[in-house]
Amino acid sequence: MTTILEIDLGPLLxxxxxxxxxxxxxxxxxxxxxxxxxxxxxETYAERAAExxxxxxxxxxxxxxxxxxxxxxxxxxxxxxxxxSTIREEAKTQGAQILAEMRTQAQSEADRILATAKMxxxxxxxQAVQSLRTEVxxxxxxxxxxxxxxxxxxxxxxxxxxxxxxAELESSSGERV
Amino acid sequence: xxxxxxIIPLEGGGEEGSHWxxxxxxxxxxxxxxxxxxxxxxxxxxxxxxxTIIVIVMxxxxxxDQKVVxxxxxxxxxxxxxxxxxxxxxxxxxxxxxKFTPYLVALFSFILVNNLFGQFFLTMFxxxxxxxxxxxxxxxTWLLYNGVGIAKxxxxxxxxxxxxxxxxxxxxxxxxxxLEILSNFIVRPVTLALRLFANLFAGHLVVIVFVxxxxxxxxxxxxxxxxxxxxxxxxxxxxxxxxxxxxVLQAYIFTVLTAQYVAxxxxxxx
Numbered sequence: 230m231t232t233i234l235e236i237d238l239g240p241l242l243x244x245x246x247x248x249x250x251x252x253x254x255x256x257x258x259x260x261x262x263x264x265x266x267x268x269x270x271x272e273t274y275a276e277r278a279a280e281x282x283x284x285x286x287x288x289x290x291x292x293x294x295x296x297x298x299x300x301x302x303x304x305x306x307x308x309x310x311x312x313x314s315t316i317r318e319e320a321k322t323q324g325a326q327i328l329a330e331m332r333t334q335a336q337s338e339a340d341r342i343l344a345t346a347k348m349x350x351x352x353x354x355x356q357a358v359q360s361l362r363t364e365v366x367x368x369x370x371x372x373x374x375x376x377x378x379x380x381x382x383x384x385x386x387x388x389x390x391x392x393x394x395x396a397e398l399e400s401s402s403g404e405r406v
Numbered sequence: 407x408x409x410x411x412x413i414i415p416l417e418g419g420g421e422e423g424s425h426w427x428x429x430x431x432x433x434x435x436x437x438x439x440x441x442x443x444x445x446x447x448x449x450x451x452x453x454x455x456x457x458t459i460i461v462i463v464m465x466x467x468x469x470x471d472q473k474v475v476x477x478x479x480x481x482x483x484x485x486x487x488x489x490x491x492x493x494x495x496x497x498x499x500x501x502x503x504x505k506f507t508p509y510l511v512a513l514f515s516f517i518l519v520n521n522l523f524g525q526f527f528l529t530m531f532x533x534x535x536x537x538x539x540x541x542x543x544x545x546x547t548w549l550l551y552n553g554v555g556i557a558k559x560x561x562x563x564x565x566x567x568x569x570x571x572x573x574x575x576x577x578x579x580x581x582x583x584x585l586e587i588l589s590n591f592i593v594r595p596v597t598l599a600l601r602l603f604a605n606l607f608a609g610h611l612v613v614i615v616f617v618x619x620x621x622x623x624x625x626x627x628x629x630x631x632x633x634x635x636x637x638x639x640x641x642x643x644x645x646x647x648x649x650x651x652x653x654v655l656q657a658y659i660f661t662v663l664t665a666q667y668v669a670x671x672x673x674x675x676x
Contacts, residue, residue, distance in 0.1 A: 240430045240607060241600070243538035246446030247454075251542025254458040258516050261462045263508035269469040270487050271504070277474045 368398060426622065428614040433535055433607065454533050457519045465515065490514045490661060498665035499672070506668055509550065513543065514661040517602065521653030524610055525646050532606040532653065537599065544599035547664045552591070555671030564671070598663060605656050609649045616642040 372394050376387070435448035468483030476484060490511045495503040517534065524532030534540050555564040569586040570579060616638050623635030 240433065241537050241603075243541045244435070244446070244536070245538070247450060247536050247538025248542050248545075250446075250451050250454055251539040252546060254454050255512065255516055255543060255546060258458055258461050258512040259509060262465065262512040266465040266469045267508045267511060269472055270484070270491075271507075273472040273474065273476075273480075280474050 426618070428611060428618060432611070432614055433531075435536070449529075449531070450533055450536050450539075453523055453529050453531065454520065454539060456529075457516065457523060457533060461512075461515045461519050465511075486515075487511060494658075494661050494665050498662065498669045500669070502672065503665075506665065510661050510665060513547075513664060514657050517543070517657035517660055518654060521606060521657055522650065524606060524613075524653060525650050532610055534602050534656075535606040535610050537603045537607075540599040540603040543602070543660070544595040547598060547660075547667065548591075548595040550664070551667040551671045554668055558672055567673075568671075594667060598660060602656050602660055605652055609645075609652050613642065613645055613649060616645055 375390055375394060435445065435450055437445050437448045438452060439447060465483075468479060468486075472480055491503070491507050494514070495507050495510050499506060520533035520539070522532075523529040524535070552564075555568070558564070559567055568590045569583045571582065571586065574582055620635045620638030620642065623631045623638060626632065626635070
């Protein structure tokens with residue numbers, strides 16, 4: 230057994246070739262790890278992290294978009310509701326207006342018809358009065374003449390004269406019409 | 407032996423009998439070409455080389471064609487990679503762990519594979535039961551943690567940080583400085599190497615005792631010896647399981663301590 234400083238190292242004394250081999254072999258492994266294996270893993274991890282982050286961002290964006298769409302939809306809905314109510318309101322007022330208009334129109338029409346009827350009646354009345362006025366005078370004088378022309382003592386005759394006069398009057402009025 | 411030799415793997419086979427009892431000589435290297443005069447070209451070196459190839463090929467295969475959504479193979483690789491990267495590196499080193507991930511992953515997988523060689527039926531020897539390999543890795547770790555410390559704080563600043571801890575009265579420096587030098591620059595690497603070596607050396611010695619001793623007892627004519635030999639061989643299996651555990655644990659510890667030492671060198675104040 231080799232000794233160092235007069236101490237027997239026994240199995241603790243390294244064989245120099247083994248020491249060198251250990252360093253060299255480990256160096257090779259380290260080189261492969263550092264150049265190939267660890268970069269591969271780290272690259273994948275970085276990619277994964279980026280992808281997860283990207284996914285989260287994408288999801289957040291989609292959520293924001295959805296919220297925005299919902300907000301817009303709600304706005305639209307409220308707008309539509311408001312519009313509908315204003316339209317209804319308008320229709321109501323318009324309907325009332327139309328009704329009132331119609332009513333006044335009907336009223337005026339009725340008034341107009343009434344007025345023309347009244348006017349016609351008045352005109353006819355005036356005409357009747359006029360014709361009466363002219364005829365009554367003549368008739369009265371006719372009747373008077375006849376009564377006077379006939380003998381007044383004969384009651385029978387007087388009665389017949391009156392009757393005749395009335396019949397004449399009736400027939401003349403029948404011709405006139 | 408006969409059939410038993412096929413079922414229960416033994417180092418050196420029957421010739422081990424002439425080396426009884428097992429001891430340091432059981433770990434003597436066996437040159438691949440005994441007559442060529444190249445004693446350094448032995449089974450341990452072959453093992454270490456094969457281990458290196460396994461580690462490299464395994465990591466290259468696992469990390470090939472990586473996808474953002476991992477398949478089973480990639481998932482397994484990531485679990486192992488994360489164990490070292492996050493469980494060891496990030497825990498100890500904080501935010502600058504990424505720089506040291508290759509070193510830690512290489513360290514962990516190299517030690518792990520070589521330790522498991524102790525229980526693998528074709529090799530049956532942990533490479534690190536040869537102290538030279540353990541010294542090699544300890545030296546590299548020593549260079550690493552001192553190197554990053556000097557690079558960060560400068561030689562003077564680093565030495566001051568490592569030997570003169572804050573909050574110690576200057577009067578005590580007479581004691582503290584030699585102690586810190588001993589602890590940080592000598593004891594650390596030596597214990598690192600010896601812990602790994604001794605665990606595997608002793609563990610493998612136990613395996614040899616149970617397997618070879620059991621076989622020898624089984625070959626005796628006495629019936630009681632045969633029973634004792636059978637029991638001893640059965641006991642070898644729990645010992646194997648224990649040795650697998652120890653092998654994994656030692657790989658982990660070596661890596662964790664390396665990360666710790668680097669972290670202490672990088673620390674703002676010790």
